[in-house]
Amino acid sequence: MATDHELHLRDRLTRLRSLNLLGGVRLSGELEKLQRQLDRIQTAPTDEEIWRSVELARHQDRPYTLDYVERLLDDWVELHGDRGRADDAALVVGLGKFNGRTIALLGNQKGRDIKERTHRNFGMAYPEGYRKAMRLMELAGRHGFPLVSLVDIPGAYPGVAAEQHGQGGAIARSQAAMARLEVPTVACVIGEGGSGGAIATALADKVLMQENAIYTVISPEGCAAILWRDAAEAKKAAAAFKPDAVHCLELGVIDGIVPEPEAGAHTDLAESAKLLGESLQEALEELESVPVDDLKRRRRARFRSLGVYA
Amino acid sequence: MSSRIDVSIEHRNVPEPPGKQHPNTCPECQSHYRDDELEAALWVCPHCGHHFPMRARSRIASLADEGTFVEEAAELRSEDPLHFFDLRPYTERLAEAEMKTGLGEAMVIGHGSIDGKSCELAVMDFSFMGGSMGSVVGEKFSRACDSAAERGVPLVSVTASGGARMQEGILSLMQLPKTVCAVEDLHDAGQAMISVMTHPTTAGVLASFASLGDVIVAEPGALLAFTGPRVVQQTTREKLPEDFGLAEQNLRFGHIDAIVARPELKPYVSRLLRLFTSRNGD
Numbered sequence A: 001m002a003t004d005h006e007l008h009l010r011d012r013l014t015r016l017r018s019l020n021l022l023g024g025v026r027l028s029g030e031l032e033k034l035q036r037q038l039d040r041i042q043t044a045p046t047d048e049e050i051w052r053s054v055e056l057a058r059h060q061d062r063p064y065t066l067d068y069v070e071r072l073l074d075d076w077v078e079l080h081g082d083r084g085r086a087d088d089a090a091l092v093v094g095l096g097k098f099n100g101r102t103i104a105l106l107g108n109q110k111g112r113d114i115k116e117r118t119h120r121n122f123g124m125a126y127p128e129g130y131r132k133a134m135r136l137m138e139l140a141g142r143h144g145f146p147l148v149s150l151v152d153i154p155g156a157y158p159g160v161a162a163e164q165h166g167q168g169g170a171i172a173r174s175q176a177a178m179a180r181l182e183v184p185t186v187a188c189v190i191g192e193g194g195s196g197g198a199i200a201t202a203l204a205d206k207v208l209m210q211e212n213a214i215y216t217v218i219s220p221e222g223c224a225a226i227l228w229r230d231a232a233e234a235k236k237a238a239a240a241f242k243p244d245a246v247h248c249l250e251l252g253v254i255d256g257i258v259p260e261p262e263a264g265a266h267t268d269l270a271e272s273a274k275l276l277g278e279s280l281q282e283a284l285e286e287l288e289s290v291p292v293d294d295l296k297r298r299r300r301a302r303f304r305s306l307g308v309y310a
Numbered sequence B: 001m002s003s004r005i006d007v008s009i010e011h012r013n014v015p016e017p018p019g020k021q022h023p024n025t026c027p028e029c030q031s032h033y034r035d036d037e038l039e040a041a042l043w044v045c046p047h048c049g050h051h052f053p054m055r056a057r058s059r060i061a062s063l064a065d066e067g068t069f070v071e072e073a074a075e076l077r078s079e080d081p082l083h084f085f086d087l088r089p090y091t092e093r094l095a096e097a098e099m100k101t102g103l104g105e106a107m108v109i110g111h112g113s114i115d116g117k118s119c120e121l122a123v124m125d126f127s128f129m130g131g132s133m134g135s136v137v138g139e140k141f142s143r144a145c146d147s148a149a150e151r152g153v154p155l156v157s158v159t160a161s162g163g164a165r166m167q168e169g170i171l172s173l174m175q176l177p178k179t180v181c182a183v184e185d186l187h188d189a190g191q192a193m194i195s196v197m198t199h200p201t202t203a204g205v206l207a208s209f210a211s212l213g214d215v216i217v218a219e220p221g222a223l224l225a226f227t228g229p230r231v232v233q234q235t236t237r238e239k240l241p242e243d244f245g246l247a248e249q250n251l252r253f254g255h256i257d258a259i260v261a262r263p264e265l266k267p268y269v270s271r272l273l274r275l276f277t278s279r280n281g282d
């Protein structure tokens, strides 16, 4: 029996068929991929499965941006600093070769041990991080490098200095910089897609999510604290706002789900990297066939169509 | 653990609840006023200058020339895509907000003129679910940008918001890039955006369209913060400066162009409108 969820996916599939979403060229590829995902997912994620995603997305051994850089890019050169006041270690940027072409890559970076976690500020960027990201975006635009953004942030840092340095404005301008780019851009949520801190670097032509990543407007704990006045109700909150990849796909927020090894990305780094690399390659190939003038227009139209109202 | 507390976009930045104090009692000097007295004074305390919250309709009346404002997209209403239920269903909260405020959503858009200069207005109302931005606020703002571009006039945005509307889940977060793209399209069409930030302009609205004005001004004492003081305090245990997150601190750190008291706002905005449109020869 078809579940509600499956019906939603099928509905989305039907709409995609009639939409000419990708200018026709690679439409069949897109359909095939969605169909595969539809086939793979037989039932809607249960509340327990959603919570499992939350836990896997935050797993201490989950691969981070630099783990993927190491496995997917050749000739990686990390760039540092926002050219204004600091180098934010919570967000890394650089250039490298991906399947033969030079790309610009940026990503949030968490730490493995206590020392690195502190150095990376638990992956929570300051405005300096977003300004460094904008520097890379401009560089990518100037030289025609495709931009890949890996998103894995609990949330932008909520501190006194972060506010004084303009956290809100930096997040807004980082999105605006992505909306202006005239090169192909792909974003993939590889762990926690936490709120404004995440969307700052996720306004891309193609937005992907790993199977067990989460994408949220607020953390389950934060939501629970406000709506249920009890952070311990996080599970309930997650079930209510559905931060998992399948629901994000269903709502049109993302364009595809990147598979992970059966027990989660942390169980097989090589396999996780291979699967991510294939999805990134597929997305970039698709975008590289789109005329540059159309990229920006379609990207904005994509985001401007998001929302549900009557 | 601090990394688990994502506080970036939510409702916790709302002003302190007034407790038992009557909304027309000035929290600064305790003077009490009737509605008509405050309306006549633009909801600024005649005694001490405190800026009371101003409703969207009053704001529009205070800025637009009399009889010129024509509302657009008034019919848009929120849906409940997640069938969201916390302590109460989202749909019930929406219905209650509409009854309480007489507004369909937390933003009113339309065109009109300010001192004879045509412009588009997008004005938020904090009374409607804390001015939170869901799909309808995003769509209305987006349409305001298009309307301004089509008419070839600048957009004046007035914000008052606690952030994204959690009840719409990830779709509320998507209103950030949506409104950002709308502003970019407006700018590509050659039109200006003037952003007026009022108390409070926080989280998702600060982190999207409100921060993208060609000129950004704020009202005195307005809280303009991505994360509000209480959450920063709770999360980081840092000692907060006296004017943490307020318009005055934002001006000092270079995030806004000016602080303009409400009685001066209309002449200030109309001067900007003249500057941005005179290159077109009128």
Ligand SMILES: [Zn+2]
Pocket (backbone or CB within 6 Å): B026, B027, B028, B029, B030, B031, B045, B046, B047, B048, B049, B050
């Ligand atoms: Zn007073």
